[in-house]
Amino acid sequence: MQEQKIRVLVAKPGLDGHDRGAKVIAQALRNAGMEVIYTGLRQTPEMIAEAALQ
Secondary structure (H helix, E strand, O other), X not given: OOOOOOXXXXXXXXXXXXXXXXXXXXXXXXXOOOEEEEOOOOEOHHHHXXXXXX
């Protein structure tokens, strides 16, 4: 049986541009073998929830 990768959603809500920490975490998770979806900057809670549903 094929093992399924863990999928993680990393999002940066808010209006500031401080996303370095989210990028560091995303890269560490990728290095650990996980699939990471990073939504980018300035996401609303609604946009993050929609991304999680997809």
